[in-house]
Amino acid sequence: MSGKPAVRTVLGDLDPAELGVCDAHDHLFMRSRLLPGQELDDPAAAEAELRAFAAAGGQAVVQWTPHGMGRRLRDLVVLSRTTGIHLVAATGLHQAAHYAPERLRDLDLARLFVAELTEPIAPIEPAEPADRAEAAGPLGRAGLIKVAGGYHGLDRHARWTMTAAAEAHHATGAPIAVHHELGTSALDVLDLLCGRLGVPPHRVILGHLNRxxxxxxxxxxxxSGAYVALDGPSRINHATDHHLFDTLAALTEAGHAERLLLGGDTTTSAARGNPGMPYLLTALRPRLVREFGPELPELVFRANPARVLAFA
Known part of the structure; x- marks a missing residue:
């Protein structure tokens, strides 16, 4: 990477000013043994979702699916090319329960995260052939480290993954995104990542706090200076909508508009009743304009994602 800040997409590094309207937390592909029957593994469906998002004015999507959960980097590269949507992929690791125990043995996590942020992701995941990037140039690299806390606490696995994420951040400058189980443990995460491990708060995205x-x-x-991701309005299994605007109003009135992000966190197929990625722009954005004026939507959909996703 040059000395200029850049957002690392699956097609290479991008000037943050070119990122455009961004869904800051979503999933095009994902699988977990904890979510049987909810796999996202259909490239045609992912393409349709991206095209619908683009038709609504969307230009970028951050996929928070981490290592070992079916990210399908090769398909992300193809989809970004064919739809014109900028796609940011994640390295990192989710909670231990999402993985078979043998998948986690003997992993050098910091080395893995740094490699996936700096090299095309190919031979590093032999168990996931569809998750391999094309081996040319900078294609298929991750641009985000995703880790996860537990319910009202951080277990040994969470501390292990966050310690590795901090090391990878210090080596690369990559932002760290955190799954908070039902919105809990944010202060524990900040104490560990920013207090003990030295990650600047403005390089951390706290996800699911609206739960x-x-x-x-x-x-x-x-x-603290961390970014607060209010995600999940397009999902059918979390009752986040009814207090979303009160949360936005409170944080904006407190002077934190420049720390807010919005994402769909779409982990269930639109065919099962989920309004999907376009909902952020077709339903929520017009309401944001009516409630807060045009400045807040510009921040949460454009300026804030471009700022936090940029590698220094």
Whole structure:
């Protein structure tokens, strides 16, 4: 990477000013033994979703599916080329329960994360042939480290993965995105990542905080300088919609508009009743404009994602 900040997409490094309207947390492909029957593994369906998002004005999607959960990097490269949507892929590791124990043995996590951020992801996951990138140039690299906390606490696995994520961040400058189980443990995460491991808060994205409607906690998280991702409005299995606008209003009024992100976190097929990625732009964005004026949508969909995703 040159000395200029850049967002690392699956097609290579991108000027942050060119990222455009961004869904800051979503999934095109994913599989987990904890979610039988909810696999996202259909490239044609993913293409249709991206084209619908583009038709609504979308230009970029950040896929938070981490290592070992069916990211399908080769398909992401092809989809980005064919749809024109900028795609940011994730390295990292989810909670231990998503993996067979043998998948986690003997992993040098920091080395793995750095390799996936700096080299095309090909031979590093031999068990997932569809997850291999094309081996030419910079194609298929990850642009984000995704890790996960537990429910109201951080277990040994979470501390292991976050320690490796911090090491990879210090080596590459990559942002770190955190899954918070039902919105909990944000302060524990900040204490570990930013307090003990030295990751600057503005390089951390705290996901799912709207699943725990605790405005004091959300304000405290934003006051740290970390980004707060309010994600899940296009899902059918989390009751986040009814307090989304109160949360946005409270954090904006507290002066934290520049730390807010919105994402769909679409992990269930649109064919099963999910409104999908376009919902962010067709339903939520017009309401944001009416409620807050045009400045807040510009921040949450354009300026803030471009800022946090850029490698320094």
């Amino acid at each position: 725990l409607p605790d405005l004091r906690l959300q304000r405290q998280a934003a006051e």
